[in-house]
Structure formats: structure tokens, C-alpha cells
Amino acid sequence: MITGRCLCGAAQYRSPGPALFSCVCHCRDCQRASGTGGVPVLGVDKTSFASSGPIRQSITQGGSGQPAIRNFCTQCGSLLFGTPQSAPGFVTIYAGSLDDPTLFEPREALFVGQRPPWARLAMQLVEHAAHPDSG
Numbered sequence: 001m002i003t004g005r006c007l008c009g010a011a012q013y014r015s016p017g018p019a020l021f022s023c024v025c026h027c028r029d030c031q032r033a034s035g036t037g038g039v040p041v042l043g044v045d046k047t048s049f050a051s052s053g054p055i056r057q058s059i060t061q062g063g064s065g066q067p068a069i070r071n072f073c074t075q076c077g078s079l080l081f082g083t084p085q086s087a088p089g090f091v092t093i094y095a096g097s098l099d100d101p102t103l104f105e106p107r108e109a110l111f112v113g114q115r116p117p118w119a120r121l122a123m124q125l126v127e128h129a130a131h132p133d134s135g
């Protein structure tokens with residue numbers, strides 16, 4: 001079971017897993033939304049994903065042209081997971097919110113063309129200039 005929560009603990013989520021993909025997204029939107037150099041993301045099946053607590057959505061135009069939806073706790077503001085309309089079958093869990101962050105084993109880095117030099121992970125990842133589906 002993959003479980004996680006926000007900083008204040010009011011919002012939680014769970015998924016039976018498994019992680020279907022694991023990557024770090026370095027697009028500018030993820031940088032601005034998180035205040036970091038990239039967002040570590042673990043994709044799980046949406047049908048078996050469950051969340052509870054005071055969760056709200058921030059909706060912006062994503063790089064795919066479809067709305068990017070980021071779900072956060074209204075009490076503490078922690079980003080928890082994404083529900084991208086470009087990939088409606090998936091929930092993208094932000095790995096820092098996991099109860100056990102070591103469950104996250106990143107394999108790919110997306111949008112490395114937008115990654116600042118200080119945000120490169122020490123581990124070896126398959127790098128994509130943008131999204132792997134868009135080349």
C-alpha cells in the first residue's frame with residue numbers, strides 16, 4: 001500500500017500501487033507550483049486511488065494544452081498529487097508527501113531542457129528534453 005499525507009496531517013491518500021511510472025518533472029510550471037527545481041512524481045492507477053481531508057485543486061493550463069490539476073491541502077498548502085487531464089487514468093503522487101519516500105525510485109527526468117543546473121539529481125536518469133510522448 002502506498003500512503004501519504006500533507007504537512008499538517010489533515011489530508012491523506014492511499015493507493016494499492018504499484019507505481020506505474022516514476023520520474024522528476026522539471027517543467028517551469030512544476031518549478032513555480034512547488035518552489036523547487038522539479039517535482040518528483042509517482043504515477044498510480046486512478047480507479048483504486050483514494051484521498052480524504054480538506055483538499056482543493058489548482059487548475060492551470062498545462063504544457064500539453066490540457067488543464068494541469070494540482071491537489072493541495074487547504075489547511076497547510078502542501079502539494080499532494082496531480083490529476084492531469086492529459087492522462088486521465090493516472091494520479092501523479094508528489095513523492096515528498098509519501099509516508100515512505102524511499103518507495104519512490106525515479107527512472108526518468110522530464111523537461112530537462114528547462115531544468116536549472118542546480119536541480120540535477122545525483123543519480124543516473126533517462127533524460128527527456130520535454131515529455132517522452134512529445135519527443
Ligand SMILES: [Zn+2]
Nearest residue numbers: 006008073076
Ligand atoms: Zn495539511
Ligand SMILES: [Zn+2]
Nearest residue numbers: 025026027030
Ligand atoms: Zn511538470
